[in-house]
Amino acid sequence: LVYAGEVELLKQTIKEMEKDHGHGKDSYERRISELEGRLHEEEQKVFQMEGERRKLQNTIQELRGNVRVFARLRPFLPNDKRGPDEESAITVNVDGLSMSIVDPNKEGQQRKEHKFTFDKAFAAHQGQEEVFQEVSEFVQSALDGFNVTLFSYGQT
Structure with a gap:
């Protein structure tokens, strides 16, 4: 209680x-x-x-x-040189959109230059990261379900 x-x-x-x-x-x-x-x-x-x-x-x-065309100049290898002061016959122009090829110097003749234009031209010093940065939007489009083709030629 x-x-x-x-x-x-x-x-x-x-x-x-x-x-x-x-x-x-x-x-x-x-x-x-x-x-x-x-x-x-x-x-x-x-x-x-x-x-x-x-x-x-x-x-x-x-x-x-x-459709876009990119070109990448591979680095100039030591075996590519014939002489110690020789330069590459191919150069990427400052605009980043074209490359020039200069005919080898022949005695008594003026060197002839051939210019090729692309959507993007990569110089020899530009690495894989820069190339991928440029093509990454294609990868994104493929992931989004759009049809994409990346065609590469040559050794990279």
């Missing part, structure tokens, strides 16, 4: 705590539902924006030209 009052008080406290817990649980469930709804909306936006990015990427590709 002595503890009957305390037991009753504890029972009342437990009921109040269960009631508060129920309200808190409902509040959390509503919040979770709201956040899941927002997450779904944001996922839809990302999906739409990804589609837009793909279209724009393809438009850029078409504007730049569906």
Whole structure:
């Protein structure tokens, strides 16, 4: 009997705590539902924006030209030289869009230069990273589901 009052008080406290817990649980469930709804909306936006990015990427590709020609001059190797002061007969011009080939010097004749233009010309000192940077948009287009062909000729 002595503890009957305390037991009753504890029972009342437990009921109040269960009631508060129920309200808190409902509040959390509503919040979770709201956040899941927002997450779904944001996922839809990302999906739409990804589609837009793909279209724009393809438009850029078409504007730049569906067929492009790049050329890369390989480094001048020691075995390529005939003499210690001899230079390469092929040079990439400063514009980065053309290469020039100069006929070998023949006695008494003026050296003739032949110029070839490309969408991009890479000099001998430019590495694989720079070449990949230029062709990476083709890789992205392929990943986006567009048809792409990269044709390479020669040793790299």
